[in-house]
Amino acid sequence: MSELTNAMASSPSIEAKVEAKLARRRAAERRFRAAGFGAIAIAIGFLIVLLGSIIAKGYPAFVQTEIRMPIYFSPEIIDPSGQREPSALASADYGQLARQALIGQLGLQDPDRGTRRQLSALLSQGNDVVLRKMVLDDPALIGTTQEVWLPAPAALDQLIKGHMAREADKGGQFNERQLGWIDQLSAQGLLQKRFNQWLFSNGDSRQPELAGLKGAIVGSFFSLLVTLVLSFPLGVATAVYLEEFAPKNRWTDLIEVNINNLAAVPSIVFGLLALAIFLNVFGLPRSAPLVGGLTLTLVSLPTIIIAARASLKAVPPWIREAALGLGASRLQMVTHHVLPLAMPGILTGSIIGMARALGESAPLLMIGMVAFIVDVPATPMDPATVLPVQVYLWNASPERAFVEKASAAIIVLLVFLIVMNAAAIYLRKKFERRW
Amino acid sequence: MSVTQEQAFSPANPDSAAIKVAAHDVSVFYGEKRALDGIDLDIRVNEVTALIGPSGCGKSTFLRSLNRMNDLIEGCRVTGNITLDGQDIYDVELDPVQLRARVGMVFQKPNPFPKSIFDNVAYGPRIHGLAEGGDALEEIVVGSLERAGLWSEVKDRLKEPGTGLSGGQQQRLCIARAIAVAPEVILMDEPCSALDPIATARIEELIDELRQNFTIVIVTHSMQQAARVSQRTAFFHLGDLVEIGGTEQIFTNPKQKLTQGYITGRFG
Numbered sequence: 069m070s071e072l073t074n075a076m077a078s079s080p081s082i083e084a085k086v087e088a089k090l091a092r093r094r095a096a097e098r099r100f101r102a103a104g105f106g107a108i109a110i111a112i113g114f115l116i117v118l119l120g121s122i123i124a125k126g127y128p129a130f131v132q133t134e135i136r137m138p139i140y141f142s143p144e145i146i147d148p149s150g151q152r153e154p155s156a157l158a159s160a161d162y163g164q165l166a167r168q169a170l171i172g173q174l175g176l177q178d179p180d181r182g183t184r185r186q187l188s189a190l191l192s193q194g195n196d197v198v199l200r201k202m203v204l205d206d207p208a209l210i211g212t213t214q215e216v217w218l219p220a221p222a223a224l225d226q227l228i229k230g231h232m233a234r235e236a237d238k239g240g241q242f243n244e245r246q247l248g249w250i251d252q253l254s255a256q257g258l259l260q261k262r263f264n265q266w267l268f269s270n271g272d273s274r275q276p277e278l279a280g281l282k283g284a285i286v287g288s289f290f291s292l293l294v295t296l297v298l299s300f301p302l303g304v305a306t307a308v309y310l311e312e313f314a315p316k317n318r319w320t321d322l323i324e325v326n327i328n329n330l331a332a333v334p335s336i337v338f339g340l341l342a343l344a345i346f347l348n349v350f351g352l353p354r355s356a357p358l359v360g361g362l363t364l365t366l367v368s369l370p371t372i373i374i375a376a377r378a379s380l381k382a383v384p385p386w387i388r389e390a391a392l393g394l395g396a397s398r399l400q401m402v403t404h405h406v407l408p409l410a411m412p413g414i415l416t417g418s419i420i421g422m423a424r425a426l427g428e429s430a431p432l433l434m435i436g437m438v439a440f441i442v443d444v445p446a447t448p449m450d451p452a453t454v455l456p457v458q459v460y461l462w463n464a465s466p467e468r469a470f471v472e473k474a475s476a477a478i479i480v481l482l483v484f485l486i487v488m489n490a491a492a493i494y495l496r497k498k499f500e501r502r503w
Numbered sequence: 504m505s506v507t508q509e510q511a512f513s514p515a516n517p518d519s520a521a522i523k524v525a526a527h528d529v530s531v532f533y534g535e536k537r538a539l540d541g542i543d544l545d546i547r548v549n550e551v552t553a554l555i556g557p558s559g560c561g562k563s564t565f566l567r568s569l570n571r572m573n574d575l576i577e578g579c580r581v582t583g584n585i586t587l588d589g590q591d592i593y594d595v596e597l598d599p600v601q602l603r604a605r606v607g608m609v610f611q612k613p614n615p616f617p618k619s620i621f622d623n624v625a626y627g628p629r630i631h632g633l634a635e636g637g638d639a640l641e642e643i644v645v646g647s648l649e650r651a652g653l654w655s656e657v658k659d660r661l662k663e664p665g666t667g668l669s670g671g672q673q674q675r676l677c678i679a680r681a682i683a684v685a686p687e688v689i690l691m692d693e694p695c696s697a698l699d700p701i702a703t704a705r706i707e708e709l710i711d712e713l714r715q716n717f718t719i720v721i722v723t724h725s726m727q728q729a730a731r732v733s734q735r736t737a738f739f740h741l742g743d744l745v746e747i748g749g750t751e752q753i754f755t756n757p758k759q760k761l762t763q764g765y766i767t768g769r770f771g
Contacts, residue, residue: 316577386614390677392575393608394627394684397600404626405616 122482126475132264132277133220133228135190135253137169140213141203152207162199166191166218173258174249186246190253192221194278217262219277222469224250228261231468267476271444272458276469279462281477283444287357287437287452288426288484294361294448295368295425300418302365303372304407307414310373311380312402331370338366339431347435354436355451363435364425371424375417379410412499419492423485429456455481521548523688523718524569529583531564531573538564540742541583546688551710551719553733553750555726557765560739562722566690569720570606571599587688604631607686611693613673615665615680620657623665623676624648627684643683651679652709671702678709682717689713691721695728707732726766730754738762 143150146160170187171179179187195218202216203209219225223241226232227250233240234247242250253259270280306327314320342363346352352359383406391401432438437453438461445452453461455477462474524546531539539561546552546569554562564573571592573579585592592602604627615623624644627633634640644661648654653675657668665676674694681689691710695703710719710732723729729736730750737747738761746759757763764770 386610386612387616388575389572389608389610390614390616390680391626393570393572393603393610394630394680395600395602395604396626396630400630404630409617 119482122475122478125472126477126479128229128231129472129476130264130267131229131261132266133225134217134260134262135170135220136215136217136258136260137166137173138213139165139169139199139216139218141165141199141210142168143211146203146210152210154204157203157207158200160200160203161196162203163191163193163196165199166195173256174252186243187249189221189242189246190224190249192219192275192277194219194273194275197278217260219266219275220259222276222467225277226468228254228259231472267473271442272440272453272461273442276467276473279470279473281455281458281480283441284453284455284458284477285480286444287360288454290357290445290448290452291360291364291432291454292422292426294358295364296418296422298361298365299369299372299421303369303418303421304376304414306369307373307376307380308402308407311377312406313398327370327373331374334430335367335428336430336434338363339434342366342431343434353449353451355439355441355453356449357437357445357452357454358448359435360432360437360452360454361448363431364428367428367431368421368425371421372414372418375421376410376414379413379417380406382413383409412496415495415499416492419488419495423488423492426454426484426488427456427481429454429460432457433460455484522546523548523588524720525586525589526565526569527584527586529565529568529581529585531561531568532580532582533576534578538742539568542744544737544744544747546718546720547735548718549714549716550735551714551721551733553729553736554720554722554739555724555729555736555765556739556745557770558724559741561742562737562739563692565739566692566720566722569688569690570603570608572603572608574599604684605686606688606690607681607684609674609677609681609689609691609694612697613670613677615668615673615676617664617666619662620648620665620668620676621661624679624683627680631684633684647679647683648676650682650713651675652705652712653679669702671698671705674698674702674706675709678706678713682713686717688718688720691719693722693724696724703728726754738765740765 142165145164146162147153147156149156167184167187170191174187176183176187198218199216202214220228223232227234227240227242234242236243250259266278266280268280268285269282270278271283273279310320310324342359346359346362347354352362387405387409388401391405392398396404432454436451438457439451439453440461441451441453443450459474459477459481462470462477465471465474522545526542526544526546529539529542529544530537542561542565544565554566556562567573568581569585569592573581581593587602587605591597592606616626618626621644624647625634625640628640628643634643645654648657653672656672657676665673668676674697678689678694695706698706707728710721713719714734721729721732733750735747736750736753738745738753738757738759740761746753746757746762748758753762754766757766
């Protein structure tokens with residue numbers, strides 16, 4: 069032992085060299101770690117700024133300033149003939165009801181034309197829609213007086229939320245008299261910020277206070293449903309065939325290269341393809357979630373095929389040998405053993421592919437899902453838009469209220485994406501098997 | 504139909520030279536490379552035939568050509584003639600699935616399915632429809648586990664995953680899984696190479712017992728194992744069958760210099 073120590077000590081030059089080198093190696097490692105830490109810190113910083121700004125901009129859109137008014141559903145205005153005919157009920161001037169209620173609420177006696185015009189700035193054009201829906205849903209309301217929370221117009225909403233100055237020279241849109249009325253309503257507790265129910269129950273609208281996401285959410289849902297129903301079975305079947313059955317030759321190599329390339333093709337190209345084929349050749353309806361789903365299938369198929377093939381490849385070959393050695397056919401080997409073991413990975417890949425499809429907007433612009441559509445689609449054949457396109461539409465709007473809505477839509481979209489990714493993680497953990 | 508009754512041949516065959524599998528002029532190619540060159544080899548019924556030889560000599564390739572597992576390897580080609588009870592197993596009419604039900608296989612690495620112990624053994628009978636009803640299936644599973652010498656160790660944990668067993672137990676589970684299909688021939692590809700000596704001894708005992716009912720072909724790297732378990736030994740070298748004979752004769756009095764060199768440890 070001591071001899072060995074002596075032998076080592078007798079060559080100090082080697083020891084010194086190792087020592088010197090060691091210091092440099094340690095320094096290099098410290099630098100590398102610092103760089104990695106810095107990169108992560110910068111990434112987290114950007115994420116915080118991004119999420120922070122979206123949430124800060126978007127959260128006010130989840131509340132909406134509303135005015136509480138005792139609406140008298142006057143039979144003379146709604147249904148002068150007394151027949152309760154749906155066509156008559158649908159075409160009545162419901163805005164008049166809100167106007168009269170506001171006049172009563174402010175205690176104005178027989179206002180002149182100018183006053184009426186100034187009052188109308190406090191009334192949303194959407195009141196007409198809201199009140200008509202109430203009456204059509206329940207004609208028994210006619211002749212009664214109901215306390216109704218009506219949406220305040222966008223300008224009033226922005227004023228209450230503090231996004232607009234009171235003074236006219238700083239961009240304020242209300243004059244002294246109107247401000248007086250607003251303060252009066254506020255003081256009576258009739259002007260409140262309440263949860264914005266219209267955001268989730270309405271389709272798009274020209275009135276920011278009535279514009280909602282329901283149309284976009286339902287459109288996204290239908291599109292993704294079509295995408296899932298088509299791309300999951302197609303993608304898994306393709307992957308299984310290529311991985312387990314196809315002979316390895318020049319043709320399958322060519323197909324593999326092409327699938328990998330398709331995954332890198334900009335999605336708008338798929339939109340052009342869909343426009344040319346689904347709309348122009350097959351004559352499917354423009355703006356329909358069905359076509360959106362078909363287009364997103366094109367976008368997500370390569371991703372799903374690649375993920376599924378990687379999962380199938382990860383199943384150890386001896387599982388296949390064990391099954392075949394027992395006399396299982398190839399199909400039995402795949403369905404009984406390989407596919408169940410690969411399923412967690414396939415599901416994760418598919419959900420991530422779906423999440424990508426949910427966030428996709430460019431190819432959908434090509435097939436007309438960017439149209440202004442008020443009605444919530446009832447079937448995948450009805451015209452619709454989707455969440456990311458709704459974000460694009462609202463963000464392009466000049467009104468501040470719409471920009472606020474766009475941020476809210478981004479938040480809703482992000483929540484859906486987080487839920488889908490969480491589902492992917494959950495499924496992977498749940499079905500993960502060790503071997 | 505239980506395993507013990509299902510034998511296409513007489514276990515107490517007085518003619519010990521009855522030939523189960525006959526290989527004639529068998530060559531195997533991987534692409535352009537020739538892995539086996541004109542092998543003539545007979546496997547006798549109810550005997551253990553050991554295939555020995557240095558790595559890369561083609562003994563595993565030969566074994567896998569007996570149940571057409573080589574079909575799965577891209578670019579692999581088998582020429583010549585292999586018969587099982589006189590029937591050509593490379594006949595285009597013959598479904599390899601059917602063949603593999605008659606010629607079972609145990610692999611080098613214990614490879615139970617990531618399923619329960621019961622499902623592992625029941626898988627073969629299920630896909631071949633050997634059992635009608637749950638009771639018959641259970642009978643096969645219990646019988647197979649008993650014959651694989653695993654029953655007493657696992658009878659209380661049939662629902663637990665087969666992958667949770669020890670290496671030796673896993674390999675015996677794989678043997679139980681193979682015999683549950685009631686094959687006539689069992690091929691074993693270095694079944695003990697991943698096991699410790701005690702587990703190896705148990706498997707070797709088991710092989711000796713199974714010989715009563717099955718014809719066994721075993722590839723092994725251990726010459727002691729070949730000497731212990733087999734009745735006949737074939738020595739392969741560089742794709743050629745150098746010598747085949749009674750195990751005792753091969754290990755005590757080999758006819759070929761090459762065989763002598765290998766068994767005495769001069770190369771290999």
